[in-house]
Amino acid sequence: MRLVPALLCAAFWLMSGSLTRAEVAEIRIAQQTSVAFLQFNVMKHQNLLEKHAAALGVPNLKVTYATFNGPDAMNDALLSGAVDIVSGGPPGLIIIWAKTHGTSREVRGVAGLARLPWLLNSRNPAVKTLRDFTAVDKIAMPSVKSSAQAVLLQMAAAKEWGAGQFDKLDALTVSMSPADATTGLLSGGGGFNAAFTVPPFQYMQLKDPAVHTVLDSRDVIGDSTAAYAWTTRTFHTANPKVYRALVNAIQEASDFIMANKREAAMYFVADTKAKVDPEEIVQIVSGAGVSYSATPLASARWEEFMRQVGRHKAVAKSWKDLFFEDIHDQPGS
Secondary structure, eight states: OTHHHHHHHHHHHHHHHHHHHOOOSEEEEEEOSSGGGHHHHHHHHHTHHHHHHHHTTOTTOEEEEEEOSSHHHHHHHHHHTSOSBEEEOHHHHHHHHHHHTTSTTOEEEEEEOEEOOOEEEEOOTTOOSGGGOOTTOOEEESSTTTSHHHHHHHHHHHHHHOGGGTTTTGGGEEEOOHHHHHHHHHHTOSSOSEEEOOTTHHHHHTTSTTOEEEEETHHHHOSOBOOEEEEEHHHHHHOHHHHHHHHHHHHHHHHHHHHOHHHHHHHHHHHOOSOOOHHHHHHHHTSTTOEEOSSOOSHHHHHHHHHHTTSOOOOOSSGGGGBOGGGTTSOOO
């Protein structure tokens, strides 16, 4: 008779263990419309995340992708539980990392995605450098204050006029999607004459001979990862197999892009709603200074600048503080 309680207890713990080991049946990924997030296009078309999840013992994983404009809405969706993985530029990750640092809702980076330049373009022939911008020269960008372009503009201003005037050009910025910013810049009737966007839109703008580049991000930050993926500690801990599958899928997609740039570019063309020339996308993905890797570069420099100008108070001792330990063996910075 004593065996009955013991067996019941053992069954309970076995059942509890199976419940704690259960992982999500669906993973929801948020991305933006840019070749900076090309790994997700490859993952989608080749079912890479599903493949790696099945190999780790999570069959039939459902993967859904949602498109957002800018990091603010994505971070809100992440913290509310509406999505599981979000992606964006360095400031988007750093802002949410600092906000949740040391809390039960901690957010950290999953991996790097693309390394590519951002270009600040203008159609005003009088604007050749940052010092030429006046009160009438509005600058369209994905999101004021929080986007990578916004912080890059502050970095450039600090370099040009001194650290105390990092926000000298902030009053000129307006939030707008890259597609709408491109349409407005090319038409000349959008109420602004400069745009700080992303590939492929920045190159589409330069096809107009009236548009020229005022600032290249590489002159400000050097070789930097332009986009990351990130998630919550809760998701990372509760879904070790799915999370490992995600990292593996990003790494495989990165390798695929570097070896098959034309095919990867065609995935982006198939997914985007913008009217783009496929050959232009191939040229962008294959261009100088453009590469794809899960290893993050220059993330610590972004964090340090944002902390110095008062955007957050949390301190990252190294780039590894910003990312989950799964990629700490990479030569990041």
